[in-house]
Amino acid sequence: ALPISNKFVTIFFGNLANKDNxxxxxxxxxxxxxxxxxxxxxxKRRLRNILNEAVKKISVNFNxxxxxxxxxxxxxxxxxxxxxxxxxDFEKIR
Numbered sequence: 001a002l003p004i005s006n007k008f009v010t011i012f013f014g015n016l017a018n019k020d021n022x023x024x025x026x027x028x029x030x031x032x033x034x035x036x037x038x039x040x041x042x043x044k045r046r047l048r049n050i051l052n053e054a055v056k057k058i059s060v061n062f063n064x065x066x067x068x069x070x071x072x073x074x075x076x077x078x079x080x081x082x083x084x085x086x087x088x089d090f091e092k093i094r
Contacts, residue, residue, distance in 0.1 A: 001067070004092060006085050008074050009047070012067040013093055019063060024055060026066040034072050043070045050083050054090050061094050 001014035016025060028047045030040040047068055054060050074082060 001065075004089050006089055008071055008077065008082050008085055009089075010069045010071070011089055011093070012069070013064040016063055016065050021062040024051070024060065024062055024066075025064075026051060026068065028068050028070065030070045034070065035075065039075060043074050046074065046079065046082065047086075050086050053083070054087055058087055058091055059094060060090050064093065 001012040004011045004013070028044045030043050032040075034040055034043065047070065051060075051068075
């Protein structure tokens with residue numbers, strides 16, 4: 001699996017075996033170091049939301065499996081800021 005990293009997340013991605021994938025294979029991880037369950041879930045909700053938009057707006061490659069590991073900087077940052085950075089990274093992966 002190859003990593004792409006920015007100040008908000010690290011994205012690991014690797015090829016999926018079967019080629020006719022219609023679903024996005026993605027997992028979100030928030031480490032306990034980031035904070036309590038409320039904070040960790042907030043980050044996951046944000047990431048899920050951003051990814052839903054990403055699938056609609058930019059062509060995310062469905063033939064990869066993704067692992068998105070959040071960093072603590074996600075908590076005190078603007079949603080649009082995070083979104084733009086993530087969109088750029090997913091464009092790179094294509």
